[in-house]
Amino acid sequence: MSVREGLLALLGDEPVHGYVLKTGFEAATGGVWPLNVGQVYKTLERLERDGLVHARERQGQRQYRITDDGLAALGAWWDAVPDDEPPPRDELMLKVLMAVGQGRDHALDVITKQRSAVMAQLQLRRRGPSTARRRGRDPMVAAMVDDALVVRAEADLRWLDLCEERLTHPDPSEETGRRPVTRPRRGTRGARS
Amino acid sequence: MTTPILELRDVVKSYGAGPTEVRAVTGVSLAVAPGEFVAVRGPSGCGKSTLLHMAGGLEDPTAGHVLFDGRALYEMSAAERAGLRRGGVGYVFQRLNLVPSLTAMENVMLPLELDGVGSREAKERAAEALDAVGLDRHLERYPDDFSGGQQQRIAIARAIVGTRRLLLADEPTGSLDTPTGDAVVELIASLPARLGTAVVLVTHEPRYAAWADRVVSMRDGCVVDTTVAPPVRKSARRTVGARR
Ligand SMILES: Nc1ncnc2c1ncn2[C@@H]1O[C@H](COP(=O)(O)OP(=O)(O)OP(=O)(O)O)[C@@H](O)[C@H]1O
Numbered sequence: 229m230s231v232r233e234g235l236l237a238l239l240g241d242e243p244v245h246g247y248v249l250k251t252g253f254e255a256a257t258g259g260v261w262p263l264n265v266g267q268v269y270k271t272l273e274r275l276e277r278d279g280l281v282h283a284r285e286r287q288g289q290r291q292y293r294i295t296d297d298g299l300a301a302l303g304a305w306w307d308a309v310p311d312d313e314p315p316p317r318d319e320l321m322l323k324v325l326m327a328v329g330q331g332r333d334h335a336l337d338v339i340t341k342q343r344s345a346v347m348a349q350l351q352l353r354r355r356g357p358s359t360a361r362r363r364g365r366d367p368m369v370a371a372m373v374d375d376a377l378v379v380r381a382e383a384d385l386r387w388l389d390l391c392e393e394r395l396t397h398p399d400p401s402e403e404t405g406r407r408p409v410t411r412p413r414r415g416t417r418g419a420r421s
Numbered sequence: 422m423t424t425p426i427l428e429l430r431d432v433v434k435s436y437g438a439g440p441t442e443v444r445a446v447t448g449v450s451l452a453v454a455p456g457e458f459v460a461v462r463g464p465s466g467c468g469k470s471t472l473l474h475m476a477g478g479l480e481d482p483t484a485g486h487v488l489f490d491g492r493a494l495y496e497m498s499a500a501e502r503a504g505l506r507r508g509g510v511g512y513v514f515q516r517l518n519l520v521p522s523l524t525a526m527e528n529v530m531l532p533l534e535l536d537g538v539g540s541r542e543a544k545e546r547a548a549e550a551l552d553a554v555g556l557d558r559h560l561e562r563y564p565d566d567f568s569g570g571q572q573q574r575i576a577i578a579r580a581i582v583g584t585r586r587l588l589l590a591d592e593p594t595g596s597l598d599t600p601t602g603d604a605v606v607e608l609i610a611s612l613p614a615r616l617g618t619a620v621v622l623v624t625h626e627p628r629y630a631a632w633a634d635r636v637v638s639m640r641d642g643c644v645v646d647t648t649v650a651p652p653v654r655k656s657a658r659r660t661v662g663a664r665r
């Protein structure tokens with residue numbers, strides 16, 4: 229989602245002010261995406277240029293509503309599904325994959341350390357109220373944001389468990405197909421990256 | 422430091438001998454303070470249940486010592502150990518141990534009655550415990566008439582009603598769906614603050630382990646890592662309460 233799509237989703241037939249869209253956007257996204265007013269107006273300007281919203285002037289203030297083209301663009305966005313390409317590239321995954329190339333013990337060290345850090349984040353999340361909740365957002369939206377963060381941390385932890393399992397109890401059939409790593413170099417941890 | 426309610430000193434557990442020997446636990450030391458909540462996680466077969474059995478005195482270690490409130494279990498008489506299992510330590514295990522011929526209410530009352538609590542008070546406290554696990558209505562039904570998840574909750578009610586000092590739980594959420602499991606673990610997590618009960622929870626699920634003050638990770642019979650919950654700012658602390 230971009231700000232553009234978020235704003236289209238909030239617009240309807242009733243003309244609204246840009247400021248209302250800003251607060252509506254932040255509430256709908258559970259406080260995870262603060263916007264500045266400038267960003268909102270710039271995006272609305274582009275949407276207007278592209279014919280997706282219609283603007284009118286009332287008492288020196290601009291009000292916006294969605295057009296038919298805007299509705300079509302919005303519909304296409306709701307219908308779009310994530311595509312597999314390019315493959316996910318996240319920092320944690322790449323770090324562990326690189327560590328495996330440096331040797332089993334180093335990889336297990338990295339896995340243990342990362343797992344402990346993710347677990348600590350999850351523990352903190354269990355104990356303190358969510359930032360979303362603290363800011364007085366819609367409790368259901370805030371709970372959904374919390375769920376997403378918990379489930380993601382769970383996924384990372386499970387993946388780290390699986391990596392550990394593969395390293396400590398390798399499946400013999402996987403062993404043979406493995407290309408030998410050319411001269412593992414172990415950096416002094418922390419000294420270079 | 423106060424005396425740990427539970428202390429494992431370099432415990433080892435082997436099954437069998439010679440070439441068929443299985444070293445289920447290969448040397449674990451762990452101290453649990455009164456009112457502390459510790460979670461143990463790790464892959465299947467890494468020795469979690471074996472560790473818990475030794476902690477509860479259900480199995481003796483091949484080597485090392487288990488101490489309850491500073492006293493070595495091996496020094497206790499059979500009667501003392503039985504008393505401990507009834508009064509001091511509550512269990513929820515992977516497989517249930519409800520008595521099929523007793524109602525839910527009677528199952529939960531059982532440890533209290535064995536402890537000499539009057540039937541009126543036992544009934545009251547059993548009803549409270551059942552309410553705390555969200556089963557306040559079907560008190561007169563028999564275990565077979567409950568779903569697996571509900572049976573597990575009765576077992577938890579029985580474990581918390583009978584104990585005030587240490588709860589040992591082995592995958593108590595195994596048969597529950599996520600929201601129900603969350604509610605049960607939140608309930609378990611509230612016990613230290615409400616009753617001063619220390620908890621050792623064995624679970625595969627990181628989401629449940631994360632409720633603990635300390636998460637111990639095991640691999641191949643030993644502890645490979647311990648994560649202590651980072652401090653939460655006082656003002657931000659969530660009050661963990663029983664689900665009502
Ligand atoms: N009574 C027994 N006799 C022989 N081996 C046993 C016995 N009890 C446990 N083991 C073995 O000890 C090891 C540890 O078992 P344990 O049940 O403690 O694992 P666990 O971590 O609880 O696994 P899970 O997550 O699957 O419950 C396993 O290899 C198991 O087969």
Ligand SMILES: [Mg+2]
Pocket residue numbers: 469470471515591
């Ligand atoms: Mg087990």
